[in-house]
Amino acid sequence: MIILGLTGSIGMGKSTTAAMFAEMGVQVNDADAVVHALYQGEAVAPIEAAFPGTAKAGSVDRTELSRQLAADPSLFKTLEAIVHPLVREKERAFLDHHRAAGAPLVLLDIPLLYETNGQSRVDAVAVVTCDPEIQRERVLKRPGMTAEKFALILSRQVPDQEKRAKADYIIDTGHGLDSARDQVAAIVQRLTSQKRP
Numbered sequence: 001m002i003i004l005g006l007t008g009s010i011g012m013g014k015s016t017t018a019a020m021f022a023e024m025g026v027q028v029n030d031a032d033a034v035v036h037a038l039y040q041g042e043a044v045a046p047i048e049a050a051f052p053g054t055a056k057a058g059s060v061d062r063t064e065l066s067r068q069l070a071a072d073p074s075l076f077k078t079l080e081a082i083v084h085p086l087v088r089e090k091e092r093a094f095l096d097h098h099r100a101a102g103a104p105l106v107l108l109d110i111p112l113l114y115e116t117n118g119q120s121r122v123d124a125v126a127v128v129t130c131d132p133e134i135q136r137e138r139v140l141k142r143p144g145m146t147a148e149k150f151a152l153i154l155s156r157q158v159p160d161q162e163k164r165a166k167a168d169y170i171i172d173t174g175h176g177l178d179s180a181r182d183q184v185a186a187i188v189q190r191l192t193s194q195k196r197p
Helices: 014-023 031-038 044-050 062-071 073-100 132-140 147-155 160-166 177-192
Strands: 002-007 027-030 105-109 124-129 169-172
Touching: 002 014, 002 177, 014 027, 014 105, 014 124, 014 177, 027 031, 027 073, 031 073, 031 105, 044 073, 062 073, 073 105, 105 177, 124 160, 132 147, 169 177
Parallel strands: 002 105, 002 124, 027 105, 124 169
Antiparallel strands: none
């Protein structure tokens, strides 16, 4: 089974691209969705213990958590120490399940793949990219997003140019959905027609 890692900076179109892999029959493990589920389950108690006032009605209040992190960015390390092992556990279960089912190719959608040394857990990496102007326009359209918040997020991510230099595959989402879909199809075809990338 080939494990492809998918990553890309905020606003590059990673979620849309991951959905294209899923449309082509590739099983996708979305780290963001896993975190979302953990924030309503196993992660609530440990996060509340480390960040008092963040647990509301049985789930993590992301707005309050973001407020505390913005006030003291050094707390990101505390949060990561709680969340990353739980995410890794879910990822292992996903891989075990699909390996047993005989899947030829699976996708791990990992937003902070290079930042967390995730490339060591995959066979190949696809980086989603687009022009910085398109990226900025997409991100600033998001509800509640500000230029300051965007700058903070970018400061915690490996620069796009560096990601592209390390990638095995690059998917440029700046030329429309059909172009991105064709690029995804070519990668799926290449990886499923061989044993190892």
